[in-house]
Amino acid sequence: TLTASAIAEKYGIPFVNGESVAANLTERGFKWFFRTTPIASDIAKIYYDFLTDMKASGVKSDSIAIVHDTTEYGVSVANVITSAFKEKGKAIALDIPYTINATDVQGQVLQLKEKKPDVVIMIAYTSDAILYQKTMQALDYKPPMIIADDSGYSDPSMIKAVGKISKGILNRSSWSVGPAGSPTALIADMYKKKTGDDMDDTTGRAMQAFFVLCDAIDRAGSTEPAKIQAALKATDLKPNQLMMGYKGVKFDEKGQNILASSLIIQLQDGENYVAVWPKGSSQKAPELPYKGW
Template sequence: MNPLRLACCLASVALLIAGCTSTPDNPQPLAVGVLAPLSGPDASWGVDAVNGARLAVDIVNDAHPDLPLPLAAGTGLPGRRGARLSLAARDTAGQVETASAALTALAEQEHVAGLVLAESADIAESAASQAQRLRVPLLDARSSDDYLTELGIDWYFRIGPSDSRLTEAAFALLARRGAGSGGITLITESGRGGSSAAVTSLRDLARRAGVPVTLSLTMAAGATDAKRLHDQLAEKPENTVVAWAQTAAGARAVADAVGETTGRPTLVGLGQGFRSLERPDSGAALLRAVPWSADLAQRDPTARLVAELYERRNGKPMSAVAADAFTATMALAAAVDTAGSADPAAIRTALRRTSLSAVQLIMPWDGVRFGDDGQNQFAAAVVEQWQDRGYRLVYPIELASTRARWSSPEPKP
């Protein structure tokens, strides 16, 4: 073969190879996964979680210079030569087994750089152990149970506040009622979230806040004994009830019982059940500790812009679970960019070193920085109350849009 023909053949091979691989000017996209219940009883908020994660990916991929969020100003990941993110969503159906199969598929087939999880504590515990085995970073965007960060799982991270942090905020507000406010009735829903350990923790936090507990009641899981709860409250009514409910049915049953009790005491709701309660139909003056407030978001320029963008794209207001998943996905994207690599171990290391300030978030937190246990140490809680047909922020005082009401003046809708 003459030299000219040989050179042409080599050039053709080189072009063929270049066409089959990414180039510095056209890097391959990196996938991040999201696991949420897209079918079953929790499908509505599971869809919200995926939509929140998708909005975060879109903000990273497309220029949004008006948003002071990480990676929003440009297009793609600058640490990966402008590579775009893609989102791989999988349905957990609210089941441990289904979530496990979905996680395996995302890690071994989709080769995701990291995972965002919006699920219950039971599924989060199982998923954290599996992520450890598969060596893929997992960001928990929803569950708040304290024990999850005590399991010693190096590949598990939680973006939002723990139950202890949420409860501390609620009792800090209760302590402001002043002298002569009386004690509280403590109600816990049985099951994992209402175990004796949880009751002990609630009592200890109440004692530290100087809030006396005069009566403790237990409600069956799923509120199968709601009438019994109402009768117990009627026997010895207090002006304040603090309830812990992990299920939506439990939260609604407590709200109904309190709203129908003589004097209609103020209800402080804790646990996932109350965070998912859209409204107390009984008209109870419900206070609840939450990681995100739609009321506050309307007064924060960045959060308002993101919420408006979310509503335009999805045809409904941004929900708390959408905000949680959005924030977790943004933190994961920032770590992927910092790592400058698709290697999950490098991304895990980058997550450990992540440091986002308050102005880079849509959440009412001091920022994002993960401790050795994987918990975001800067995650905070606010307290909102159902007033005038909506939730209004009442604590911390410097962020409040109105004052807390220590009674239930609203009639049933």
């Protein structure tokens, strides 16, 4: 996204991004870049508020470890979470980086096992997420709470591969299927029939961004880049016009959706995620501690 959006900016082409959460993407002074998804700072607030609620209910959440890859995504999200928690007077006890597409993460898991944090925040793409879950089982390590940062942990292939040994893993998401017959349930059904896979948060956020762009093109009544750019700047979509759980879509002067938001979901049965937080948007209560297998 960092590279592709720079090319779009050079040629004056509207670029609507639905998934990338690195904070610096909207800090470059670009005029053609728009992002609909919650970003790292939004995510950090969600984690902090969720853990504060859990602590109030008697769940120990003082010692926090962050495990992340060394990509732009992994490093930026880890840094923003660390800074945001520090501002609230809560230090991150352990920061464990690793190289993407790892072949062995025993060292990282053994480090967690030795330090015994109350909460482990996992920032990983799919292959690494699968490897971490398998390694945790092999080394018999079950932290009291694992919160996944979407990405690989939302991928249906991850759930197929290691869902049964990842029971109780928490995840951040803006996607929830909703009750039968609801617009989101209908979209999920159409997607499943078309692809054979269940709709997940990453796919949903990409689709939502595409719908936002379509809406802007419709309002512009043109495929002229400048007219689409003006329509994007004027976007003001309400929750009932969206398939994702955002409070709306409205861009600030940097192109960031100021109404983006997320839920905390949990893989309670090893097969399907359910919304567990916040209370007003949840289907079930969180089940803790983490079960694993």
